[in-house]
Amino acid sequence: xxxxxxxxxxxxxxxxxxxxxxxxxxxxxxxxxxxxxxxxxxxxxxxxxxxxxxxxxxxxxxxxxxxxxxxxxxxxxxxxxxxxxxxxxxxxxxxxxxxxxxxxxxxxxxxxxxxxxxxxxxxxxxxxxxxxxxxxxxxxxxxxxxxxxxxxxxxxxxxxxxxxxxxxxxxxxxxxxx
Amino acid sequence: xxxxxxxxxxxxxxxxxxxxxxxxxxxxxxxxxxxxxxxxxxxxxxxxxxxxxxxxxxxxxxxxxxxxxxxxxxxxxxxxxxxxxxxxxxxxxxxxxxxxxxxxxxxxxxxxxxxxxxxxxxxxxxxxxxxxxxxxxxxxxxxxxxxxxxxxxxxxxxxxxxxxxxxxxxxxxxxxxxxxxxxxxxxxxxxxxxxxxxxxxxxxxxxxxxxxxxxxxxxxxxxxxxxxxxxxxxxxxxxxxxxxxxxxxxxxxxxxxxxxxxxxxxxxxxxxxxxxxxxxxxxxxx
Numbered sequence: 001x002x003x004x005x006x007x008x009x010x011x012x013x014x015x016x017x018x019x020x021x022x023x024x025x026x027x028x029x030x031x032x033x034x035x036x037x038x039x040x041x042x043x044x045x046x047x048x049x050x051x052x053x054x055x056x057x058x059x060x061x062x063x064x065x066x067x068x069x070x071x072x073x074x075x076x077x078x079x080x081x082x083x084x085x086x087x088x089x090x091x092x093x094x095x096x097x098x099x100x101x102x103x104x105x106x107x108x109x110x111x112x113x114x115x116x117x118x119x120x121x122x123x124x125x126x127x128x129x130x131x132x133x134x135x136x137x138x139x140x141x142x143x144x145x146x147x148x149x150x151x152x153x154x155x156x157x158x159x160x161x162x163x164x165x166x167x168x169x170x171x172x173x174x175x176x177x178x
Numbered sequence: 179x180x181x182x183x184x185x186x187x188x189x190x191x192x193x194x195x196x197x198x199x200x201x202x203x204x205x206x207x208x209x210x211x212x213x214x215x216x217x218x219x220x221x222x223x224x225x226x227x228x229x230x231x232x233x234x235x236x237x238x239x240x241x242x243x244x245x246x247x248x249x250x251x252x253x254x255x256x257x258x259x260x261x262x263x264x265x266x267x268x269x270x271x272x273x274x275x276x277x278x279x280x281x282x283x284x285x286x287x288x289x290x291x292x293x294x295x296x297x298x299x300x301x302x303x304x305x306x307x308x309x310x311x312x313x314x315x316x317x318x319x320x321x322x323x324x325x326x327x328x329x330x331x332x333x334x335x336x337x338x339x340x341x342x343x344x345x346x347x348x349x350x351x352x353x354x355x356x357x358x359x360x361x362x363x364x365x366x367x368x369x370x371x372x373x374x375x376x377x378x379x380x381x382x383x384x385x386x387x388x389x390x391x392x393x394x395x396x397x398x399x400x401x402x403x404x405x406x407x408x409x410x411x412x413x414x415x416x417x418x419x420x421x422x423x424x425x426x427x428x429x430x431x432x433x434x435x436x437x438x439x440x441x442x443x444x445x446x447x448x449x450x451x452x453x454x455x456x457x458x459x460x461x462x463x464x
Contacts, residue, residue: 030461173460
């Protein structure tokens, strides 16, 4: 390998490394913010839902997984209930994949888990136009919206926020993805 | 109206649809290049005589017998080979710059620049100048006529060539005039007897061996009439007109469509877009 190509390869590697670190840092900051939100007494609960108004948000599960992993680094015991179709698995914390669960069963599950764990996170499907998703959020009370820049529409977002507020669900914050 | 959609959102649309725009641009370029391949190919070829593709050249040829004038008293003193060189002397005089100038000046008196441009066999893009300056270059003027000495004879053939028979005849008359009034008085020891004239049509792209003398003697690439020559400017103009402009027009329409669509379906593009809803943005994932 010539010196030029070696330098080029190392520059690319450095750039990739830099990007990776940047991404990890953004996950850490988001996880820290969520942890602080739940510690705050105003939430009155250690259960948090992740939902979105963007229907085809393919990276939502990955974001949820990464944030949960980062939260565990703060020495918090996490339990993740995944209600999306795509299953999530992690070595760092316990997960449960329950696609198409009954609302009562979900409520019962949350009740049992919230006492055993520091934080219970529920990965909900897209709340835009989904009555099931809105109903599921009613059991959770506090949600964080995961949105994507250049894709999440105003109209959809407003519909979701409006539906959530009508169901007495509090939107604690927004995590926006590029 | 523009609360939710501004100039930065246009850029956001372009970034989002960049791959589609890129693929569509490449596709359009390929498609239009394919559709206009023949005209682009043609633009590579510029026929030198495209206005005369089917036109035959009008050639007027006169033959002259150069009879030496031998005085009996000089016969013993002068070598006979001297007389044999007389046709060469006249031939050379007819090829001099003064002969070319004589022909050029008289042509410009009788004919218009446009007519000469159209009917001279040489490249129609000759640089014709007005006023007292010379109209033709000497090198170009020589191509109006050809002079040849028939081998081992005292016969000179003078051929005038153009795309107009009247013009060719006129050139021939000028040459004859020059030969008799200017060249011959200087040579002195000769008499020029006209044998005859003939008018013919000649296809310079398919010259017969006996007509090859009608070509310029110094055969260079410039003298030989090339069938094609590459004109980069024409090719660039063709490519721009037939490929780039249609591609650009289509891509512009596509982009306008994307922007209009985005205008009526605005999206969140930055952190500040969430401000009106009073919900804090607690994190941004890069």
